[in-house]
Amino acid sequence: MSTDMTARMLRLLSLLQTRREWSGADLADRLRVTVRTVRRDIDRLRDLGYPVDSARGHAGGYRLAAGTDLPPLLLADDEAFAVAVALRTAAGGLTGIEETALRALAKLEQVLPRRLRGQVTALQRGVTGIAWTTGGPRADPALLAALAVACRDHEIVTFDYTTRTGATSPRRVEPQHLVASGGLWYLLAHDTGREDWRVFRLDRAAGVAATGHRVPARELPGADPGAFVAARLAAAPTRHRAVATVRAPADDVRAHARHPATRIRPLDGTTCLVDASDDSLPRIARTLAGLPADYTLDADPDVLDHLRESAQRALRATG
The missing domain is CATH 3.30.70 (Alpha-Beta Plaits)
Incomplete structure (x- = not known):
């Protein structure tokens, strides 16, 4: 491969890893090439072992499929360092993720370029975490990850939710944003059964299941999801005044x-x-x-x- 072609294919792979699906026209515009060139580069990625799915027609597009044989991610220097920082300081309000994060950091460190390895090593030596055993409510990392994907893909999910009074009911929602506050995680979603925006505490949710039904993103009242959640929490009834x-x-x-x-x-x-x-x-x-x-x-x-x-x-x- 020529140097230009190699650089373009690496850029194409990086783009495919940042979004669930791209149209051929969008990729061509980003890479400043023709749609035909994009198709050829997609075929080259497949020859190299990258599972790129495609759909024909007006709504068709390309996406990098998940799989056990997926080659390593391509991260820019700042992205790799950001991941290392996040892993090293993970993760308030989540259950049992600390050891898993350190194992992931060790794997990442093995493949980092030498210019970044020293920075991450310095970070590990200079940052110390404190384990607070407060016994407070903690969110399940698997549940958080599933909802993060649903927010990204605008996919309807179902789950069982326990209210502050102890009542449990099934919910069907369109997830929009995840908000962390005060050691707790909240999901901002549009409840399809109640036809209104709702805020759910993740430590009270269980059995999250994706429906496979994707919908257009709804326009949130107000520009800031954090401020919207804060206002809803402030207006919610409380047990003690x-x-x-x-x-x-x-x-x-x-x-x-x-x-x-x-x-x-x-x-x-x-x-x-x-x-x-x-x-x-x-x-x-x-x-x-x-x-x-x-x-x-x-x-x-x-x-x-x-x-x-x-x-x-x-x-x-x-x-």
């Missing part, structure tokens, strides 16, 4: 807020309301403890009892 009037400007309190669902409303230039209501009494206590100024509290009796007990334990410990 706790509202603090804080003697500090709203912007100062927002700078210290750890969770986007924390509801903060300015009263004037020097005070604001913080709605710390939650299903978890310890989380309410952590939110209030993080406030940067004095406050008065309007809360349910169980919240006040929990705060008093916590304060008394702290006082006994310091006495």
Whole structure:
């Protein structure tokens, strides 16, 4: 192969690895060649062992099929380093992924170019993780991966979902975005049964199954999925009510807020309301403890009892 042809085929392979399906016209436009040249290059990739599927007709296209004999991925330097960083720091809010991530990192390191291997080695030596055994809710990595694919391909999925009250029901949704917040993972999806947008906590979902039915992407109300999820979480009912009037400007309190669902409303230039209501009494206590100024509290009796007990334990410990 000529140098130009080799470079073009590597670029073609890289493009096929970034998207589920490409039309011949799109590939030709990206590579600045004819559609006929794209077809010839696809045939060359197949001769080299890359399983490239194609479909004829107006809606036809090319995609790199999955398979056990798929040759290694092609990653640019910045992509390889980004993968190494992600593996090394994986992965908050997921169950049992730490050891798997380190094994994957070891495999990646074996095939890295020498110019990157030193950077990754320095990263491994300079970064230390802390294993927090909080016993809190954790998402299943396999479930997260399945939903990530469904979001990418706009494929309808089904699963069983347990609500905050303990009721379980089957759901059929069009996944749109995954959002991580406060150690939890959330799925933003359009619920086909309820004909509305819903936010699902992944630690409460089970039995995710792809239907094979792909649909056009829906337009999300609002441009930012994270902000949309935060607003839905803020508006959701909670088991325990706790509202603090804080003697500090709203912007100062927002700078210290750890969770986007924390509801903060300015009263004037020097005070604001913080709605710390939650299903978890310890989380309410952590939110209030993080406030940067004095406050008065309007809360349910169980919240006040929990705060008093916590304060008394702290006082006994310091006495």
